[in-house]
Amino acid sequence: MLLTIENILFTAALIIYVVTMLLYFLFAVTKKDFFARIALITEISGLVLHLAAIVIRGIAAHRLPLTNQYEFASAFAFGLCLVTLIFSLKFKFRALGAFAMPLVILIIGYAAMQSxxxxxxxxxxxxxxxxxxxxxxxxxxxxxxxxxxxxxxYLLRDKMKEGGFLAKHTPPKEKLDLIAYRSICLGMLFLTFTMITGAIWAEQAWGSYWSWDPKETWSLVTWLIYAVYLHFRLVWKKKGKFCAIFAILGFIAVLFTYVGVNTLLPGVHSYK
Amino acid sequence: MKKLWKFLTSMKFAVILLVILSLAMAGGSFITQNQSFEWYAAQYSERTAAVIFALGLDDIFHSWWFFALFAILCLDLLFCNVTKLPKLIRRAKASAKPKAGVFGPFVSHIGMLLLIIGFVLGQVTKEECTVYGFKGETKAVCDTGIQVTIENFEVSFNEDDSVSQYTVSLQASDGEKSASGTASVNHPVKLLGYKFYQNSFGYTVMARVTKGGELLQEGRIIAGSGFRIPGNDNLSVVFNAFYPDYIFIDGSGPATQSGVMRNPGCLYTVYYGETVLGMNVLLSGERIKIDDYEVFLEDPGYYTILQVKRDSFVWLVFLGGIILLAGLFLSFYVKPLSLQNGEKQKTEPKEEQEVKENENASDH
Structure with a gap:
């Protein structure tokens, strides 16, 4: 019963995310505030429904709903959508949803395909x-x-001529660059926290806080990629295209840590 | 020489080390670790296997060069950060409040350094031992001088027959002191300075050999082990595997439906010398007949596999981790480092630019 409700809420959230993305596209193209305002409302209501789905699943399962591929992918999509919302409000960058929502939908779509x-x-x-x-x-x-x-x-804008479609409908390159950087700062802080709490847990469960298991190793590789990014940025004042390429590389490592390690490499994290 | 020294103690060199370490780790996760030369030779080629062994690629994370890279990185971390401290203090004095953010990068690097030092000291000094045993057995914990008695070992199940928890009750004694406690998965117990982890489990049965109704031999054995028939050294029996909820699947062979002991079955092999005389599954109430001998595999149970560990530097690793986290928070959120004002800073001397936060960053 509860799981049926969860399923309905999850599907509703997915549909609302798609609607949100379309509204943000309309806003980016037409520049009409009206669309952005509605998109903000649908984005928030999508998040609320999604959160309700996650909470109800937790109640049905009598545990935290963060343990298998479906649950983690769903929560990942939720996290991305939440961070996007916060950053778009904080940096007054309303069209952010137009770019982030496709990735949210991709991840929640991946979740929908899991058991x-x-x-x-x-x-x-x-x-x-x-x-x-x-x-x-x-x-x-x-x-x-x-x-x-x-x-x-950023890279797309960099390639296109100024005055082109993308240039007209996205904030200045400098702003994209800055928000990406601030986003990586947040990610770095939380990734460090994730790795430390994981180590404490591993120490209790396996008797070893670090055992070079592929998931551990790849999270460290990811951490190091972003650490190198931060050094380039803060010490050698690199920015723009160079940093954008680095941020893309970092996220590929994130995805590999998330999906690749579970499917391609054996280890203690290989829970189904 | 001076130039070389300058390079080796530079941040550029440290970042190069980070890149090399990342590549080594990524590689290490793709090459299956800790295999034999023959294994690599079969997987790749003999020449590749030779290269793998020469470079320690079969055990990257414990190889001398991996360790050396970390050691150099630590020296670099220490040098880069300590030499910058006076400059940071001067800058903190000159800058507006909150001043703590100025020290963010310094704090995070010191945290990182403590974490690595704690890890390495732990690797070098830690004592580790694996002990297995049945309920009622007393075993020595490697060469620690401690004897541990497994007073009880229980496996509990969920409604869907999956394992809920493994719980072991232990009593440890070193001749003078003794202590007792209970360990389960995620809840280790500390006894006499050592941490006992309920790590894994296996199956055991009571093996009994009789001849004409007379008991010749009796003892507990674990799955994977075997014994000789007394009085006939050529005959031996190996207890290959145990199936708690036995089922025979056509086309794939013996298997278990769950972990619950509903229909225990023992896969065994009988040997005469090296020759296999027979292989079958023994269910409860059955016996193996070899000539005049009768072999019983009865009273199935579990044995526990315990991990016993003492690492005196775990606290240093976690302290380093917390300091690192605090440093990152200071760097990013107490006074956000950013590049909005990058143009202005280009005119400053190069060294001054390093780890310089942006004063005008507060507008985002």
């Missing part, structure tokens, strides 16, 4: 660290996802 069955947790996953470890990971992934999207827009 939604509720299984009992294996003993190693029964820990209060699970919630904090995974929810910080979602914020980190969401923030890196946003930086990735902004960097792609």
């Amino acid at each position: 939604k069955e509720v299984h009992e947790l294996m003993p190693a996953l029964k820990s209060s660290w699970l919630g904090i470890h995974v929810s910080t990971a979602i914020i980190a992934y969401g923030a890196f996802g946003l930086a990735f999207v902004l960097s792609i827009v």
